[in-house]
Amino acid sequence: MSYKDNLIKIDAYVAGEQPNKTDFIKLNANENPYPPSPKVMEAIHSFNCGALRKYPSANAVGLVNALAEYHGLKPENVFAGNGTDDVLSLCFRAFFNSGKPILFPDITYSFNTVWCEILRIPYEQIKVDENFNINAKDYRRENGGVVIANPNAPTSIGRDLDFIREILDDNRDVVVIIDEAYVDFGGITAIPLLKEYDNLVITRTFSKSRSMAGMRLGYAMGSTDAICALYAAKDSMNSYPVDSVAQAAGIASIGDEEYFRQTLKKVMATRERLTQEMRKMEFDIPDSSTNFIFAQHKTKSARDIFEYLKSKDIYVRYFNKPRIDNRLRITIGTDNETDMLLKALREY
Numbered sequence: 575m576s577y578k579d580n581l582i583k584i585d586a587y588v589a590g591e592q593p594n595k596t597d598f599i600k601l602n603a604n605e606n607p608y609p610p611s612p613k614v615m616e617a618i619h620s621f622n623c624g625a626l627r628k629y630p631s632a633n634a635v636g637l638v639n640a641l642a643e644y645h646g647l648k649p650e651n652v653f654a655g656n657g658t659d660d661v662l663s664l665c666f667r668a669f670f671n672s673g674k675p676i677l678f679p680d681i682t683y684s685f686n687t688v689w690c691e692i693l694r695i696p697y698e699q700i701k702v703d704e705n706f707n708i709n710a711k712d713y714r715r716e717n718g719g720v721v722i723a724n725p726n727a728p729t730s731i732g733r734d735l736d737f738i739r740e741i742l743d744d745n746r747d748v749v750v751i752i753d754e755a756y757v758d759f760g761g762i763t764a765i766p767l768l769k770e771y772d773n774l775v776i777t778r779t780f781s782k783s784r785s786m787a788g789m790r791l792g793y794a795m796g797s798t799d800a801i802c803a804l805y806a807a808k809d810s811m812n813s814y815p816v817d818s819v820a821q822a823a824g825i826a827s828i829g830d831e832e833y834f835r836q837t838l839k840k841v842m843a844t845r846e847r848l849t850q851e852m853r854k855m856e857f858d859i860p861d862s863s864t865n866f867i868f869a870q871h872k873t874k875s876a877r878d879i880f881e882y883l884k885s886k887d888i889y890v891r892y893f894n895k896p897r898i899d900n901r902l903r904i905t906i907g908t909d910n911e912t913d914m915l916l917k918a919l920r921e922y
């Protein structure tokens with residue numbers, strides 16, 4: 575025996591590479607190519623540094639109130655955390671204690687399996703079909719909870735409310751988490767269903783559509799009981815509320831709807847252009863409801879294209895995983911970055 579036998583053994587989450595240089599095109603982490611709202615910069619510049627002496631508002635009251643008002647909910651139905659990853663890990667802790675396996679698609683956000691492993695939550699990965707579609711009927715079985723990203727990642731495919739409703743109707747006795755990290759880029763939100771289903775919990779992030787990945791802001795919306803359980807999990811596991819600067823910046827972002835809409839429009843227009851141009855080059859690409867596309871070439875290997883682009887200082891995401899190992903996940907960049915990407919692909 576050795577103490578090493580008891581060390582954690584886990585395949586930890588691997589994020590998109592963050593190369594240690596400046597002059598490259600980074601399309602591998604679904605970051606927004608545009609800066610956050612000027613109001614966010616203003617809020618940070620005018621932040622009263624003297625206030626850092628004090629601990630932040632433990633439950634991020636100002637930010638939670640702003641989010642509740644924005645979405646037409648009550649503050650007791652909103653929970654804010656340090657990025658959706660923080661919020662989701664607390665959700666897994668707070669909601670999935672039945673001992674029964676929780677269900678999620680085999681191709682989805684790869685953090686799900688990591689949280690299950692580290693929290694010892696049993697899980698089953700349900701196969702998506704050959705077009706990467708999630709079949710709602712597959713979730714009609716005994717389980718300890720359901721987690722669906724809608725739109726899903728890395729497939730980029732968004733589904734309608736009938737689909738979400740079917741999953742909820744079949745799973746009234748467990749929490750169903752809908753991860754809406756990408757919903758602002760053309761997905762359909764399940765927020766209207768919160769009134770009908772008290773077991774529905776929706777998560778959102780400021781990292782993608784609000785251009786604030788570096789700030790770490792995410793939130794959950796759900797019934798008062800579910801949100802209370804999240805606070806209980808947080809207050810038992812960590813004492814890291816959202817920091818004071820991030821709370822101020824988050825409130826400012828929520829306050830600038832016009833800039834938000836403009837940025838989304840630009841990203842979506844570039845996405846349509848990139849999709850059309852790459853389809854002309856014989857890439858198979860599902861219609862995307864996100865800020866990335868999931869592309870496969872008819873004849874050329876994804877790994878080879880990935881390596882070639884990298885040699886040209888263009889970083890996209892390649893997953894060496896069964897069923898998706900011939901696809902590339904490409905984040906939508908600026909128009910200029912997209913031109914450079916298309917040029918490199920044509921050369922290849």
Ligand SMILES: *Cc1c(COP(=O)(O)O)cnc(C)c1O
Nearest residue numbers: 657658659683727755779781792
């Ligand atoms: C990016 C992402 C998240 C996490 O975002 P944070 O940066 O932690 O807020 C959660 N789910 C999916 C599907 C994502 O792509």
